[in-house]
Every structure is written in C-alpha cells, then in structure tokens.
Amino acid sequence: MKRIILAILTVLTLIPLLSSLWGSFQEPQIQGRLELYQTNLVLQAAEYDRNSAATTSPEAIATLVEELTGADPYGTAIKQYASVLSSSKENLALFQKQDTTATQQATAKKIVETEALINELHLKLGILYAAANQTATAQEQWQAIPTDDSIYAPLVEVLEPLWIEGNAPENTANILGDRLETWFRQQNLQQFFKVTDSPEDLALIQQSIQEAAQQAFFKLTVVTILPFSVGIFGFGFLIFLLIQFARKRQEALLFADSSTAWETPWDGEIIWQVFIVGFFFVGQILLPLALPVLLQSFELNPSGWAVREKAAYTLATYAMMAIAGLVVLAASIWKFRPLPKDWFQVKWLDNWTVWGLGGYMVALPLVLIVSLINQQIWQGQGGSNPILFLALQAQDQVALTIFFITASIMAPLYEEIMFRGFLLPSLTRYMPVWGSILLSAFLFAIAHLSLSEVLPLMTLGIILGFVYTKSKNLLAPMLLHSLWNSGTLLSLFILGS
Structure with a gap:
C-alpha cells in the first residue's frame, strides 16, 4: 500500500515538475x-x-x-x-x-x-x-x-x-x-x-x-575584476589538481573510490519517499496549491505587493518547504538510529573552511565556462529562478536582507542536508561514488525548475558533492553554497543599482 501511494504521488509530482520545466x-x-x-x-x-x-x-x-x-x-x-x-x-x-x-x-x-x-x-x-x-x-x-x-x-x-x-x-x-x-x-x-x-x-x-x-x-571592479581574479586562481588550482590526479591517482585529492562511500542502512524506497514526499510533493504541489487559497481567505494578492512584501513571502514559503522536507526526512530515517559513522556530520573544529573556499574558487571558472556554452545552446531562452528577477530589481535594504537570509543561509542549510547530506550518501549503496555525485548533482539542478540552469547548476552540484565526499563535513558544502549565492546576490544588487 505504501508503494502504491508513493507511485501515485510520484505521478502527481512529475506532472507539475515536467510542466514547470517545459514552461521554463x-x-x-x-x-x-x-x-x-x-x-x-x-x-x-x-x-x-x-x-x-x-x-x-x-x-x-x-x-x-x-x-x-x-x-x-x-x-x-x-x-x-x-x-x-x-x-x-x-x-x-x-x-x-x-x-x-x-x-x-x-x-x-x-x-x-x-x-x-x-x-x-x-x-x-x-x-x-x-x-x-x-x-x-x-x-x-x-x-x-x-x-x-x-x-x-x-x-x-x-x-x-x-x-x-x-x-x-x-x-x-x-x-x-x-x-x-x-x-x-x-x-x-x-x-x-x-x-x-x-x-x-x-x-x-x-x-x-x-x-x-x-x-x-x-x-565594475567588484562584478568583474574581483571574480575574475578569484576565478584565475581557481583555474590554476584546478589544473594543479588534474596534474596531481594524472601523476598520483589514488593519492590525489580528486581520487574517490568505494573507500569514501557511506554505509547506508536504508534502501531505495526511503530515498524515494524522502524526495517525492518531502521535497517535490510538498514543495511543488502542496504549498503552491494551499498558499493561494490561504492568502485569498485573507483577501491578499501577492502580485500587487511591493518588493519587500514579495521577499518576505519568498522567505516564508521557503521556510515552510524546508521544515516540511526536514520533518519527512527525520521521520523516514528515525528507525535507523543510531546512524552509521559520517552521516550528517557537522565538525566545527575541522578544515571545512579550506574545502568550502577552495571549492568556491574552482566553481567560479568552471561554472562560468559551462554558462557561456549554455548560453549558446539556449539562446536567451530556458527561464531563470524568479528570485533573481526580484533581487535584481530590489534596491531596498530590508528586501535585500530578506533575500540574503533566504538564498545565502536557508537554501544552503536545507539543500545541502537534502542533496549532499542525505541523497548523495544514500546513492553510494547502489552506485560508485562519482556516479552518486553526478546523479545527485543532476537532481539538484532539476529541482530548480529552469532548463537553462540545469548545466551550470549541475556543474556547481558536482563540485558541492565532491567537496562533501572528501571533507565528510556538511559545513564545507554549506559554506561553498552560501558563498556562491551571496556572490550572485551581490552582483545582482550592484547591477540593479
């Protein structure tokens, strides 16, 4: 019965998901x-x-x-x-x-x-x-x-x-x-x-x-020279890592084999349940259907709101989605406590800042190169995250602060717990570590519901997954994710001004 319900929810989830992607x-x-x-x-x-x-x-x-x-x-x-x-x-x-x-x-x-x-x-x-x-x-x-x-x-x-x-x-x-x-x-x-x-x-x-x-x-100095300088350093560091991998293989930083995999006590049905129910069904169906009805009962119309109210609405919506997703995740794996070693680790006294900053420097040139190729593919089509348009137009300090809380604090916390903390390690039960990194990165990109962003976000997701796999510390990809979103918001604010 549980699997039948999950199958029905999967179909119900895929319809708006594919519709949103086609709409983008x-x-x-x-x-x-x-x-x-x-x-x-x-x-x-x-x-x-x-x-x-x-x-x-x-x-x-x-x-x-x-x-x-x-x-x-x-x-x-x-x-x-x-x-x-x-x-x-x-x-x-x-x-x-x-x-x-x-x-x-x-x-x-x-x-x-x-x-x-x-x-x-x-x-x-x-x-x-x-x-x-x-x-x-x-x-x-x-x-x-x-x-x-x-x-x-x-x-x-x-x-x-x-x-x-x-x-x-x-x-x-x-x-x-x-x-x-x-x-x-x-x-x-x-x-x-x-x-x-x-x-x-x-x-x-x-x-x-x-x-x-x-x-x-x-x-212009802030939005071009500074990222370019960091990107050049990151590109040089990436070349060093590739040379090291070619020469040392198993001793190289880029090497990841079964020894870096997690011991996963649950099967694929739990993975299916967490993401279909906790992430996609709640985020793509339940909340989009329930919130307009709730707002209409209070005679509220978000389309007519100022940017500050829209920012607060975005934050509230994301918070509800995150809480629901984490509740489903916790309920799904509760019976498997105590969890094996390395699951959902947060180690403050560790080198997580080195991994986070290093990953950010490598991500800048790689995502930029992929984005340039991606633009040629989509030719200006494919949609974008709606929050980017709002942030670009927002020259209100309160609105920008709310956007920062949403994109640079809440999103890294929630998405890294779901995609790197849970999904990636769970997949290592069924496939090699690099396969798990690639699949989790692809689902991470698809979850943003914009076709034009799939390739750049998948590239970012691969780097986030690699950083987590090597550091075994959720703080590292959270820092990288936060730096990426913060840099994007800063650029949008400067360009919008």
Missing part, C-alpha cells in the same frame, strides 16, 4: 537582462574624463577604465542591445503562436511585457546611435515604436527634434524626467543643455556624469 523553456533567461545592466555600467564608466575627475590618480583610473570598457564601448553596447532586441522579437513571435485557451491569459501578459521591452530597446538603441553621431539610424529605431505607446512615444516626440534637428520642444526637460537609466538620462540632458545653450546646467550635468562614471568604475 518558453521563458527568457535573466542573463540577457544582466548583460544589459552590465552594458549600462560600462557606458557610464566609459564617460570617465581624467581631466575633469576629482581623484588623486586620474591616469591610473583612466587606464583601468579603458581596460574594463574596451576600445569601442558604444559599438559594443549597440551590438548587445541589438542582440537582446532580436531575441525579444523571436520570443514575441513564439508567444503570439500560443493561442490555446489554457495559456491564453498568461500568454497575453507575456506578449504585453515583451512588446514593452521591445519598445524600450528601440528607444535606448536610438539614444546609443544618436550619441555615436548616427542620427539617421537612431531615427529608424525611434520610428519603430508605435505612436500609441503611452510610455515611450512621448519620449520619441522630444528625442527626434533634440538629437536630429537640434532644437528642444516645450517641456522637453519634464518629459525626459527619470524614465531612463542613468547613462541614457544623462546623455539626453547633456544634449538638451547644449541645444538650449545653458552652460551652467551643462557644467552640472557633466559633473554628474563624472561622478556616475567613477561609481560605475568601482562597481
């Missing part, structure tokens, strides 16, 4: 948006003027800025925006083909959002071309925006005469306002003050441009 196939990745945010930072930093910047070492900063922004930042930005525009148009065509009743409402929302993004990209591409003195091409981009667009059409009405004809219609400054990101807004205002012959205002906006350029330089 038709969703855009966050990577394209991140690249545009970083492009905007590059554009800001490229405005650095060593002659007008108030700094003690303008030459040194100018040299670093040139290295970070490249020889032709405008040309690079135009290519990047044009690439995202092209993929967005492809997405729109795909959405417009989806006219089934079941997906009509969701698809209609995607169509509206994608059309707005396309108009935004046309507008910004026009400003980029205009700033690069290609006004005819700029006008082509602006004329692609429908005249009935309430957000961007009014901007086009003042941008065309401002950049092409050299005059400023009435209320130009008010219309420009704060609708665009820093670089685009500053370029428009600088052109406006040139056209209206306002030297004092022009001097102020140019000073503001230099301040923004210096801030962008330091932000």
Whole structure:
C-alpha cells in the first residue's frame, strides 16, 4: 500500500515538475537582462574624463577604465542591445503562436511585457546611435515604436527634434524626467543643455556624469575584476589538481573510490519517499496549491505587493518547504538510529573552511565556462529562478536582507542536508561514488525548475558533492553554497543599482 501511494504521488509530482520545466523553456533567461545592466555600467564608466575627475590618480583610473570598457564601448553596447532586441522579437513571435485557451491569459501578459521591452530597446538603441553621431539610424529605431505607446512615444516626440534637428520642444526637460537609466538620462540632458545653450546646467550635468562614471568604475571592479581574479586562481588550482590526479591517482585529492562511500542502512524506497514526499510533493504541489487559497481567505494578492512584501513571502514559503522536507526526512530515517559513522556530520573544529573556499574558487571558472556554452545552446531562452528577477530589481535594504537570509543561509542549510547530506550518501549503496555525485548533482539542478540552469547548476552540484565526499563535513558544502549565492546576490544588487 505504501508503494502504491508513493507511485501515485510520484505521478502527481512529475506532472507539475515536467510542466514547470517545459514552461521554463518558453521563458527568457535573466542573463540577457544582466548583460544589459552590465552594458549600462560600462557606458557610464566609459564617460570617465581624467581631466575633469576629482581623484588623486586620474591616469591610473583612466587606464583601468579603458581596460574594463574596451576600445569601442558604444559599438559594443549597440551590438548587445541589438542582440537582446532580436531575441525579444523571436520570443514575441513564439508567444503570439500560443493561442490555446489554457495559456491564453498568461500568454497575453507575456506578449504585453515583451512588446514593452521591445519598445524600450528601440528607444535606448536610438539614444546609443544618436550619441555615436548616427542620427539617421537612431531615427529608424525611434520610428519603430508605435505612436500609441503611452510610455515611450512621448519620449520619441522630444528625442527626434533634440538629437536630429537640434532644437528642444516645450517641456522637453519634464518629459525626459527619470524614465531612463542613468547613462541614457544623462546623455539626453547633456544634449538638451547644449541645444538650449545653458552652460551652467551643462557644467552640472557633466559633473554628474563624472561622478556616475567613477561609481560605475568601482562597481565594475567588484562584478568583474574581483571574480575574475578569484576565478584565475581557481583555474590554476584546478589544473594543479588534474596534474596531481594524472601523476598520483589514488593519492590525489580528486581520487574517490568505494573507500569514501557511506554505509547506508536504508534502501531505495526511503530515498524515494524522502524526495517525492518531502521535497517535490510538498514543495511543488502542496504549498503552491494551499498558499493561494490561504492568502485569498485573507483577501491578499501577492502580485500587487511591493518588493519587500514579495521577499518576505519568498522567505516564508521557503521556510515552510524546508521544515516540511526536514520533518519527512527525520521521520523516514528515525528507525535507523543510531546512524552509521559520517552521516550528517557537522565538525566545527575541522578544515571545512579550506574545502568550502577552495571549492568556491574552482566553481567560479568552471561554472562560468559551462554558462557561456549554455548560453549558446539556449539562446536567451530556458527561464531563470524568479528570485533573481526580484533581487535584481530590489534596491531596498530590508528586501535585500530578506533575500540574503533566504538564498545565502536557508537554501544552503536545507539543500545541502537534502542533496549532499542525505541523497548523495544514500546513492553510494547502489552506485560508485562519482556516479552518486553526478546523479545527485543532476537532481539538484532539476529541482530548480529552469532548463537553462540545469548545466551550470549541475556543474556547481558536482563540485558541492565532491567537496562533501572528501571533507565528510556538511559545513564545507554549506559554506561553498552560501558563498556562491551571496556572490550572485551581490552582483545582482550592484547591477540593479
């Protein structure tokens, strides 16, 4: 009877799981948006003027800025925006083909959002071309925006005469306002003050441009140079490990055989039970069905909440999922106490920090390489974790703190207990250690429900599994997982700002 119930729950779990994965196939990745945010930072930093910047070492900063922004930042930005525009148009065509009743409402929302993004990209591409003195091409981009667009059409009405004809219609400054990101807004205002012959205002906006350029330089340093430096060290360390493995084999750090396996007192049915009931059924079916009903009873609608409320909702949902999963895990293995040696070990007085930091340094270049290959495979599709979009848009300290608690504390604790603490060792009863690491990493990646993230997350999962296998201390993969998520959140915060 128990196995029949588990079989039914498995089918019930697989339906929404596969549906979510298929749905993610038709969703855009966050990577394209991140690249545009970083492009905007590059554009800001490229405005650095060593002659007008108030700094003690303008030459040194100018040299670093040139290295970070490249020889032709405008040309690079135009290519990047044009690439995202092209993929967005492809997405729109795909959405417009989806006219089934079941997906009509969701698809209609995607169509509206994608059309707005396309108009935004046309507008910004026009400003980029205009700033690069290609006004005819700029006008082509602006004329692609429908005249009935309430957000961007009014901007086009003042941008065309401002950049092409050299005059400023009435209320130009008010219309420009704060609708665009820093670089685009500053370029428009600088052109406006040139056209209206306002030297004092022009001097102020140019000073503001230099301040923004210096801030962008330091932000780019954090999101590029620091990870790159750590990644180079990690890549060198990885090469050392491979050479050591080739020469020493069984004595090498990368070597893992049956001697590193765990003694597992339970069979595959317990593994099945913990993950189907505790992880997937509760997390993918029970909570998604129960929470909307509960919120509706209190007349609450999360779609209309601010980012702070959405962050708190994400934390509460994840906490409930984690508690339920751990309760099922504890109940499933309770009768096998006392557990054999090395199960769920947490050893504070150990070298877990070395394993965690070392694993993080190796993970950076490996996941980056896999991600670059992955982008070529998915071409901007495949979906992304929804929390990434929220964190990217969140410039609220309370919301960011809540996201940090969720992603950098709770997720490493819960997911490492489930995937490395329980699943990986349990699998060593049926397969070699490396096979267990690979399978647990694959399930770890699938559990995040985004097709485009499977390969990068599986790579991270393999490193997490190896670190745990060698350290036999849950603190090591927890530290690595926390560092990874913290670095991601920090990058999102900097790019979003």
